[in-house]
Amino acid sequence: MLTNRGVDIPYQQLPYKDHFSLFPLNAFKNELTNQPHRHDHFQVIWFTKAKGRHMVDFVWYEVEDNMLFLLRPGQVHQLDCEREGHFLCFTEQFYFTNKHDRETLYDFTNLFDNWQGYGPIGVREETTVAFHQLIALMNLEMSGAAFSSSIIKHYLNAFLLLAEREKKRNATENMMPLNYDGRVLQLRRLLEQHYKKEHQVAFYANAFALTPKRLNEITKENTSRTVTELLHDRIILEAKRNLAFSHKSVKEICYELGFEDPAYFSRFFKNNTGISPQDFRDMMFK
Template sequence: MLKEFSYKQFGNLNFTEQELDENTLVKIDEHIKVLFLPKQSKIQVDFQEFQIETDSLLFLNPKVIIKPNETEFGGELLLHFNKDFYCIQIHDQEVACDGILYNNVFEIPFIQLNENQSTDIQNIIREIQSEMKDEDSNTEEMLRILLKLIILKSTRIWKQQHLLAENDQQSDVQFLRKFSKLVEQHYKTHHTVADYAEMLFLTPKNLSKKIGLLSKDTPNDIIKNRIILESKRLLAHTAMTVKEIAFSLNYEDDAYFIRFFTKNTGISPLSFRKQF
């Protein structure tokens, strides 16, 4: 079901192959997404497969490629909305669309839910589904409030799970957000740790040290992995040539790009494309 309020769009749908036609996800490719996954679900996100052990929420930016479960509907539900619906509003930084759940280059942001948290989230989802059936002047704002409630609760859970919930750790959370946002904005044109250290007014050594306290990956790994992910998306889902992909990622020498991709994936770009 999809509701439109002028240019603002908000929808929800059951997330299995049986429930979706092949064009549904293409139509909402530019939408921001929240996916509820019951335990024992399986999902593929950007070429990685996951077995979900506990009820979970997954937060997805536009263009992220997700493949639905092949089994019958078992409770997987996708909420999706465009930026006009939510992001034009002035929100608290942590729960905006560029908050840590949607602006996280460190990991795919699954939020694992315990039994009480899952019940709480599912109750909000049921309220959303009920509200979607209404047609009154308050429907849009109610949907926005319920969506923000899910994001707010999930941000709190994420911070607790990553041991970043204390007040004296808020600067760490904000640093994660800032570095993630910079990588997401500039990975196509800025490829070195020194580039991002300069933007953050740090030395490369200090940036690596700070990220090392918060992530198992180095800044160089994070930047490199984001470039590789985009390369895979373009190889698998567009007709662009390898040379065009290299140029779009600011590699003037496509031979260098091919060596970079092959070294980091163990397979050449053309061989990767043939898999799809």
């Protein structure tokens, strides 16, 4: 059962140092720690020891030792487990301070992409050794008087590259392809920026100077879904977040997501989920 009904999905504020934060899983707690909440930054949660479960966007995952969760800004999650490990939190602004950084540093946004479906990453023992060393180096740098964001970024860079390697290994073991057209990643960013207002494929196709048919072919080849299906997935996710974690009426959610007719929005939601918006909200709190 979910909690926090009747209030907008809260953003948990974490202690930052220059848009970066690193601390043990149990070192920072407030009233939101074990409640559904979200963050306005990227987050790596590394469970070194854990027993229980972790909810990410309405799906509960059993947690295990040496398991990694990667969260994008805005994803709703809830911890319900005994845990040891580390939080790594940072903003895109921290990692890409300038154009030179974008040209020389690893583009971590690919790592946090979840077109192929969200899931935790199991980490091999040899990688955990490197993770521990990098965490120690980051802590050492942060505790020093001459704290350098550039040094932290390079340690973080190495951590994320290792995480990507583990993600690829997990995908290979599960026979899931990870390499796809870079335009799909660009499309994801466009959808994230405009999904509340732009519901036509032509808008997104124009951004790539492509026809809607060709963009659909690209996304279908790489994700097995059309642009419309990807767009609808994002709209439905946000609708679910608001239905479960806010006091907004179905009508208010409808307008916020770019629909003019609440009745049409309700049909849209039911066609995509098999249940009406109100029934979904009621189901969350039985």
